Amino acid sequence: MRAIITAGLMLATALTPAMAQEGRLVLYTSQPQTDAQQTADAFMEQYPDITVEWVRDGTTQIMARFRSELEAGTPQADVLLIADVVTMEGLKAEGLLLNYPEADVSAYPEGLHDEDGAYFSTKLITTGIVYNTAATMIPESWYDLTKPEAQGQIAMPSPLTSGAALIHTVTLTENLPEGWDFYTALAENGAQASGGNGGVLTAVSGGEKLYGMIVDYMPIREAANGAPVEFVFPTEGVSAVTEPAAILASSQNQENAKLFIDFLLSEEGQELAVSQGYIPARDGMALPEGYPDRSEINVLNYDAANALANEQANRDRFGEIFGQ
């Protein structure tokens, strides 16, 4: 009798479609520590029987970690939540991502997600200009950074180490009429490109540099805390990364991973992003404090597939201009 029940239960389990709702989920993310903890907590509140184990590191380090695991043949992660689409495109091209075309993306603008459902945008993180309030010239345009007042005073993240910075570079070179000449002018004006966005914030709020290219939420958050910095959305427009999430084809907990993607895309998930100070990707949601009206933020377009194809060439070109 017991054997029959057990067999029946096993059959039932096998036939029940999807929706595990228990077990574990391994998240690899590049979100800041606090944000990652909040995201995991909020998800576990909805699904108390799923344990989220998250590992946080910079996008590049997380990818190095994932690649090492892949090399050894035992990838651990179920879901990736990282800064940029270019990396995701690369993973997709290698067949490392699981398509999830059933995800509900009806509340999102066209073209924000991958058309096959390989990855989903969760936020808009724009890159604009930060300045120290001690600066005399208040920048309004990207071209202000090439003025003599900004000479030797610009810090920017390097596309050689930051995925978001690479997309920013590609976006600006595609959209500004000068293209790469704009970056040549920056280099000639003594701009310093290195590391990620955190370093730019430190340099500008510490006063070692007066201007910087940086992602929006960092200076907006810290200005609210009293840091001597202001963030500017330049008149020509800003670049944006979308912090995409994707399920890995090697995931051991694909059903839980789908629930997690659903959560990130849901209204609750997006409200969490707003409370953390990010521009939500979902339509019709209010922006966090410190941002202008959404209609005033002009996001420049760029071609992700093209960016992937020319990734190395773009890096090399940048390295050449900045002597790296």
Added chain:
Amino acid sequence: MARFAPVALAIVAVGVLAALPLGRLMATALVGNAGLDFAPLIERLMRGSTQRAMFNTLDTAVMGAILALLIGTPFAFFVALTDVPFRRLQGFMLLLPLMIAPQVTALAYMQLLGPSSALLGTLGLAPAPGTPNPLLGRGGIILLYGIQHAPIVFITLRAGLTALPRDYFEAARAAGAGPWRVLATVTLPLMRPYFIAALALAFVSGVGNFGIPAFLGLPVNYLTLATLIYQQLASNGPTVLAQTAMLSLLIAAIAIVGIAIQSLAQKRESFAITRGAPLRLSLGGWRWPVAGIGLLLIGVMLVLPMLALLTTSLVPTYGVRLSFDTITLDNYVEVLARQASTIRAFTNSFYLSGLAALILALLAVPVALGLRGIPMRTRQALHGLLDLPYALPGIVLAIACILLFLRPLPLIGSLYNTPWIILVAYLMRFAALAVRPVDAALGQIPPQLGEAAAAAGAGGMRRLLTITLPLAAPAATAGALLVFMSAFNELTVSALLWSSRNETLGVILFSLDEAGLSAQASAVAVVTIAVVVMLLLALDRLAPRLPAGVLPWR
């Protein structure tokens, strides 16, 4: 049988702790699809960026080691051999830079000298906004290597100096030599192996250092091999593991050169000294001036940047001036109360570094003994091999560990995603710190002691327990302390090896700093330093019950 057991243990230990990770790296770097392939390595070597980074690595590591020697030596002499006032305090304070992560040292100094320096600002001396930090680039890196590694010199030299018996000194004095002459003709020659060991340790520490060149070099594109590897990892293509493995082989090669020079210099040394009453010179009227200069130097080197760190941790966010209106404990509340991960990280770091120190302390004496039973050339090679994981940047060792331990192993299963992989990496990385001092101590036990005991009928085990162990114990304990302090503050090994709930302090600091939250990072750093200082004070209280010479500052 009993004679061969330590030799076998030593060979196994060196094999597991050093040859294994290095072999795995070499395999990744040199074995292509069609078997052994040196072409990519040679291509890599020919690149301008690689050669520049190699030169910069050598340059900063050598100059930094010399500076560390210049800073550490006088302190070691005065603290170990004279009656200078505040001896213990000076020794104690001088150890602190070693217990502070290189990134924190760099952060503290940048904050001290930058335009937003709260300290300089109060004095009206802060540079104007828009002034680049004077520490950026080669000079700053060398300066901070010198300061960061001076304690290694201090501890190593002091261990040798306290072993110097008064007899030699008195004999020389009786023969009519003045104190300075005795120092130059008796003490210094006796100390030579310790000098070379100290210089070599400081050099390899510089070669493998990531935090300081990352903070002070990367922003101005002054790259060392360690930061070049970091940049390569960041470019994150599929070839990145092979590329970093190649670059890490280059670092290994530089470290081998350093170690080989050390071996050559030590070749002719074969003396032994007996333990006697330690030397204590009287400085007379110079006591207070010497103490004053020492304390002033320590103040500049250590206290000022610590104050800079403290002031930064007390403002709401980096860049805000400290005043009665802005002072806040919010950063401490955030990292200690709201972020559960910080407390966890403290526990994890304590646990893992303590365990690593304990295991290595227990292993150090038999391993060093075993190595001494091996013919000279082979022994030096094995010592060199053991030094390598310490010389490699932590991030490289971490990759080797991932490649080694990701797949489940028989008996132990997969270590990946457990704290044990971090422990194993610590054992590999810091083994040299534990074995070197013990080896130096063993080298100075005269064989006559053992022979006399044997003649009196003492068996091998008895001689080990009554002669060798007591004489080597202080060095083993000093080594264990070095291991603990280094592991407690390391950032780069665990940066790749940590997993959910197994984060270390280094990981937390790195994360906060990467997110631009310097004020919170400073708060974590201040608490770390406070905890380590309290721990050391507790040890200091226990000192009367510990064997003499165990605590490096007493």
